[in-house]
Amino acid sequence: xxxxxxxxxxxxxxxxxxxxxxxxxxxxxxxxxxxxxxxxxxxxxxxxxxxxxxxxxxxxxxxxxxxxxxxxxxxxxxxxxxxxxxxxxxxxxxxxxxxxxxxxxxxxxxxxxxxxxxxxxxxxxxxxxxxxxxxxxxxxxxxxxxxxxxxxxxxxxxxxxxxxxxxxxxxxxxxxxxxxxxxxxxxxxxxxxxxxxxxxxxxxxxxxxxxxxxxxxxxxxxxxxxxxxxxxxxxxxxxxxxxxxxxxxxxxxxxxxxxxxxxxxxxxxxxxxxxxxxxxxxxxxxxxxxxxxxxxx
Amino acid sequence: xxxxxxxxxxxxxxxxxxxxxxxxxxxxxxxxxxxxxxxxxxxxxxxxxxxxxxxxxxxxxxxxxxxxxxxxxxxxxxxxxxxxxxxxxxxxxxxxxxxxxxxxxxxxxxxxxxxxxxxxxxxxxxxxxxxxxxxxxxxxxxxxxxxxxxxxxxxxxxxxxxxxxxxxxxxxxxxxxxxxxxxxxxxxxxxxxxxxxxxxxxxxxxxxxxxxxxxxxxxxxxxxxxxxxxxxxxxxxxxxxxxxxxxxxxxxxxxxxxxxxxxxxxxx
Numbered sequence: 001x002x003x004x005x006x007x008x009x010x011x012x013x014x015x016x017x018x019x020x021x022x023x024x025x026x027x028x029x030x031x032x033x034x035x036x037x038x039x040x041x042x043x044x045x046x047x048x049x050x051x052x053x054x055x056x057x058x059x060x061x062x063x064x065x066x067x068x069x070x071x072x073x074x075x076x077x078x079x080x081x082x083x084x085x086x087x088x089x090x091x092x093x094x095x096x097x098x099x100x101x102x103x104x105x106x107x108x109x110x111x112x113x114x115x116x117x118x119x120x121x122x123x124x125x126x127x128x129x130x131x132x133x134x135x136x137x138x139x140x141x142x143x144x145x146x147x148x149x150x151x152x153x154x155x156x157x158x159x160x161x162x163x164x165x166x167x168x169x170x171x172x173x174x175x176x177x178x179x180x181x182x183x184x185x186x187x188x189x190x191x192x193x194x195x196x197x198x199x200x201x202x203x204x205x206x207x208x209x210x211x212x213x214x215x216x217x218x219x220x221x222x223x224x225x226x227x228x229x230x231x232x233x234x235x236x237x238x239x240x241x242x243x244x245x246x247x248x249x250x251x252x253x254x255x256x257x258x259x260x261x262x263x264x265x266x267x268x269x270x271x272x273x274x275x276x277x278x279x280x281x282x283x284x285x286x287x288x289x290x291x292x293x294x295x296x297x
Numbered sequence: 298x299x300x301x302x303x304x305x306x307x308x309x310x311x312x313x314x315x316x317x318x319x320x321x322x323x324x325x326x327x328x329x330x331x332x333x334x335x336x337x338x339x340x341x342x343x344x345x346x347x348x349x350x351x352x353x354x355x356x357x358x359x360x361x362x363x364x365x366x367x368x369x370x371x372x373x374x375x376x377x378x379x380x381x382x383x384x385x386x387x388x389x390x391x392x393x394x395x396x397x398x399x400x401x402x403x404x405x406x407x408x409x410x411x412x413x414x415x416x417x418x419x420x421x422x423x424x425x426x427x428x429x430x431x432x433x434x435x436x437x438x439x440x441x442x443x444x445x446x447x448x449x450x451x452x453x454x455x456x457x458x459x460x461x462x463x464x465x466x467x468x469x470x471x472x473x474x475x476x477x478x479x480x481x482x483x484x485x486x487x488x489x490x491x492x493x494x495x496x497x498x499x500x501x502x503x504x505x506x507x508x509x510x511x512x513x514x515x516x517x518x519x520x521x522x523x524x525x526x527x528x529x530x531x532x533x534x535x536x537x538x539x540x541x542x543x544x545x546x547x548x549x550x551x552x553x554x555x556x557x558x559x560x561x562x563x564x565x
Contacts, residue, residue: 010475011387018380018446019392022399025443029414036417046420099316102309109302118314120555125317128547129504131521132540135528136324142532146323175316208303237407239507244528254409254507261413261511271417274410285405 037271038063048268067272078256078269082276085252088167088242089235092174096182096231097224099175104186104223105216108193119187126180133176134244141169141245165247173241178234182227189223190216222291229288233281253277321544328537345538354523355539362520365434365509366502369441373498374491376442377449384450385457403444404451412511415440419512432514440512441505445498452497456490457483489558496554500547 038051051063071078107118125133140146141163148160163169193216201211239254246252253273260270302310328346332339349355380400383390403411419429419436429436464486468478484491506521513522520543527536 011390014379015383015387015390015392015396018376018383018400019396021376021446022396022403022443025415025418025439026399026403029411029418032418032421033410033414046424050421099309099313102306103313105306106302106310116555120552121314121317123555124548124551125321127500127551128321128544129521131504131506131525131528132544133321135524135532135536135540136320138528139324139327139532139537140320145532146327172316176320179313179317233405234407237409239407239409254407257409257413258507267417270413274407274413277407277410281405281407288405289401 033271033274036268037067037275038065039268040064040066041266041268046267047265067268070269071272071276078273078276081251081253081256082280084250085236085238085254085277086280088170088174088250088252089232089238091167092171092178092235093182093228093232095171095175096178097228100179100182100186100227101224103179104183104190107183107187108190122180122183122187125176130177131240131244134173134240137169137173137176138164138244141172164245165250167250169245170241170250173245174231174235174238177238177241178231181230181234185226185230186220186223189220193219225291226288229284229291233284233288236281237277253280324537325541325544328534328541330534330537333534345534346542348535349538349542352535354518355520358518358520358523361434361517362503365438365441365519366499369438369445369502370495370498372438372442373445373449373502374495376446377494377498378453378491380446380450381453381457384454400447400450403447406444408505408507409511411444412440412508415443415508416511432512433517436512436514437509437517437519440508441498441502444508445501448501449494449498452494453487453490456487460486493554496550 035050035052036048040049040051041047042049052061053059103122107115107122110118138145142148143160143162143164145163147163148157151157152160197215197219198211201215206214236252237254238252239258242250242252242255243258246255253276257270257273257277260266260273327338329341329343330338331342331344380396383393383396387393415436416432419432422428423430460483465478465482468482469475473481504521505519506525509519510522510525513519524536524539527533
């Protein structure tokens with residue numbers, strides 16, 4: 001009996017259990033969030049009047065666009081952080097590439113025991129909490145932190161340098177968090193590089209720089225693109241880094257959602273900002289999926 | 298060139314590793330500082346570690362985090378395995394596109410958006426039919442299991458795809474029934490990836506601050522939530538000690554795991 005049941009329905013169970021779970025706890029929440037973003041804010045519990053509701057009076061649907069209009073009217077408070085998120089995420093990606101490329105190169109070119117050790121060293125931060133590593137960074141960058149103390153003690157500076165709550169602290173945090181994500185795809189494409197190509201080029205008299213420009217860089221380009229997408233997409237929506245390391249000049253959308261929700265208790269506006277954040281990442285995400293499909297075929 | 302790496306490349310690489318490790322190592326050193334002032338070194342002491350064991354808030358938060366981590370990682374791994382099987386073994390089925398969409402979108406969704414949307418759903422559900430009544434450990438567990446299963450699916454899928462299919466086919470040809478073939482042939486072969494998926498889901502859940510903050514209720518603060526509220530008050534040797542313990546224990550797991558993988562690869 002059990003066996004027949006499994007043979008007949010096991011197939012369906014394997015598919016519909018995860019489909020059911022993810023529809024209920026991932027799709028439905030997004031739909032509800034869209035609903036809330038078109039709802040009217042009010043002073044009650046919960047603090048909004050649902051746009052779409054099924055009540056005693058039947059189904060009603062009355063969307064209001066106030067939240068999006070509010071975001072537009074107060075663009076300095078909402079759209080400026082959106083631009084800021086893109087700017088900070090973009091330059092963080094560039095910085096990650098700047099350091100990750102040499103790291104990936106070195107790992108790809110080193111011999112076996114060292115290569116494994118370096119790979120574990122890259123992976124280890126990826127497994128440990130970003131929150132704790134950001135905290136460790138604060139200890140370094142604070143006005144009375146390790147770097148300033150050292151520079152003061154050495155007599156290089158007279159007053160502490162302001163490093164916290166600047167673009168510099170955001171980039172440091174992003175580097176600390178996302179370097180491994182950039183290194184892994186770069187490593188994967190550099191390690192496949194055929195040595196014979198490089199030797200042939202060198203034998204024919206190419207200089208190191210020419211070899212890099214004409215062979216290594218073009219062949220590692222898929223890794224560069226994959227790494228940039230892997231860093232940029234989560235960096236745009238980052239909350240912990242701007243919250244702990246950034247000041248008012250480094251406001252990002254992830255933090256704005258948090259503030260609107262927890263401090264201002266304006267849920268519809270928080271939902272509308274979340275929709276804008278999704279709109280920002282959707283282009284790179286679609287591009288990443290398209291790239292992925294190309295790579296497989 | 299072949300193997301030698303230009304000096305400039307090596308220098309930048311070493312600076313890169315420095316960025317990854319110097320902050321954490323400095324923090325670990327200062328966790329043994331006797332002074333309450335964070336940056337003034339006043340001698341070696343382990344008193345901050347001793348104080349941790351008397352901090353009830355931290356201990357209960359740790360207990361909750363571990364409980365949520367274990368249960369959500371288990372759900373994640375089971376569902377991740379189902380998703381992986383569906384994608385690798387069933388060539389086409391109705392809803393494949395939908396499943397591939399909902400199983401990959403959580404990987405790229407900003408945490409603040411996931412957390413907010415889930416909370417809004419939980420509240421709407423509570424208003425409609427009374428479940429979940431309030432938010433607490435169970436809602437955090439559901440939220441963590443939801444994004445954890447997508448990561449678990451990726452890990453298991455890779456292994457399942459690379460696996461030698463002929464072993465399964467041979468077992469079926471010899472008359473083995475599907476569930477039996479799966480349990481005795483497939484499962485042991487993909488076990489390393491299942492363990493890796495579980496560990497990944499566990500650490501994702503254990504480290505998560507943003508989603509947990511949205512879907513937690515009063516009295517269900519996890520360890521990252523407690524640490525975050527302490528960090529906002531400033532740097533303290535006590536947090537240095539907690540962070541050091543957490544990072545060291547996770548690192549020990551990672552090193553152990555990579556040693557196991559290396560040994561397995563060495564045997565091949």
